[in-house]
Amino acid sequence: MDETYVFSHRHLLGLKDYSCEDILHVLEQAEKFLEILNRPIPKVPTLRDKTIVNLFYEDSTRTRISFELAQKRMGADVVNFSSSSSSVQKGESLKDTIRNIESMKIDMVVVRHKSPGAAHFISRCVDAAILNAGDGAHEHPTQALLDMFSIRQKMGRLTGLKIVIIGDITHSRVVRSNIIGLNRLGVEVRVCGPRTMMPLFIEELGVTVSYNLEECLEWCDMAMALRIQMERQGGGLFPSQREYHERFGIKKRHLLQFPKFTIMHPGPINRGVELESEVADSPRAIILNQVTNGLAVRMAVLYLLSGGKRV
Ligand code: NCD
Secondary structure, three states: OOOOOOOOOOOEOOHHHOOHHHHHHHHHHHHHHHHHHOOOOOOOOOOOOOEEEEEEOOOOOHHHHHHHHHHHHOOOEEEEEEHHHOHHHHOOOHHHHHHHHHOOOOOEEEEEEOOOOHHHHHHHHOOOEEEEEEEOOOEOHHHHHHHHHHHHHHHOOOOOOEEEEEOOOOOOHHHHHHHHHHHHOOOEEEEEOOHHHOOOOHHHHOOEEEOOHHHHHHHOOEEEEOOOOHHHOOOOOOOOHHHHHHHHOEOHHHHHHOOOOEEEOOOOOOEOOOEOHHHHOOOOEOHHHHHHHHHHHHHHHHHHHOOOOOO
16 A cells, blocks of 8 residues: 555545545454454453444444444443434434534444435534444445455455345445445446346446346355345335245355355345345355454444544
């Protein structure tokens, strides 16, 4: 990396704003945090003087626990907010909620929201550093960063690799952030899924499109399966989950038929839909490594956005 490189971002709103150098820098820092996580006492005082709010307006298991654990491993004061038990239910607007929270002297806000652009909006309302933990079908940058970290960990490199991302391409924020990041790092990206879940002009993002799963599994080094985003669809985009599985689900027989590819999934998995259960649990899957790496990657992002002092 260029000796004069300086990480200069205040926020992580999306990977669209991050260059190849920025992404590689986050991954380098994450390597250090992964090493810290493997120590007998996996804690550092890096964020001892910081207060962070996790603002979750949408359901989450992995991302929410991962962010909270990352913050606690780094000694931050952490406050959790979930819209279902807050004054949002009494009609308070996003802007009012966030400005009230900031009045309590918050340094960083992690936000997940169903509206695309919510993280950008918040970054314009307050001074705190904003981390996007998923905004509608727009971006999910820390997921893509942990995916890239996991691919590099498994394969030893990113440039020149081939990845197919399979499923609900239209409604997935994971695919959007991954396409941006993987393209910047020189990975060849193909998307595969039902025509009704394939956005028009998706090729303009720098991917190729296929409707043939088996052809993709033969071609790729990595196969990332996505959950069908029922909560973001109007319905009627595919006949049944069984039929989806028939055409686009990765099955045990594919592991024998195509011996090369590694399986990824951001979770939550719908077993028997996008992956046959034996595939999800097979040694060819790195799904749980993705979760472990997510913690190190989020620690790296929190560290860099807090000003990058005191590792
Ligand atoms: C993803 C999300 O919320 O966008 N999950 C996650 O963060 N691990 C994917 C999904 O919900 O299908």
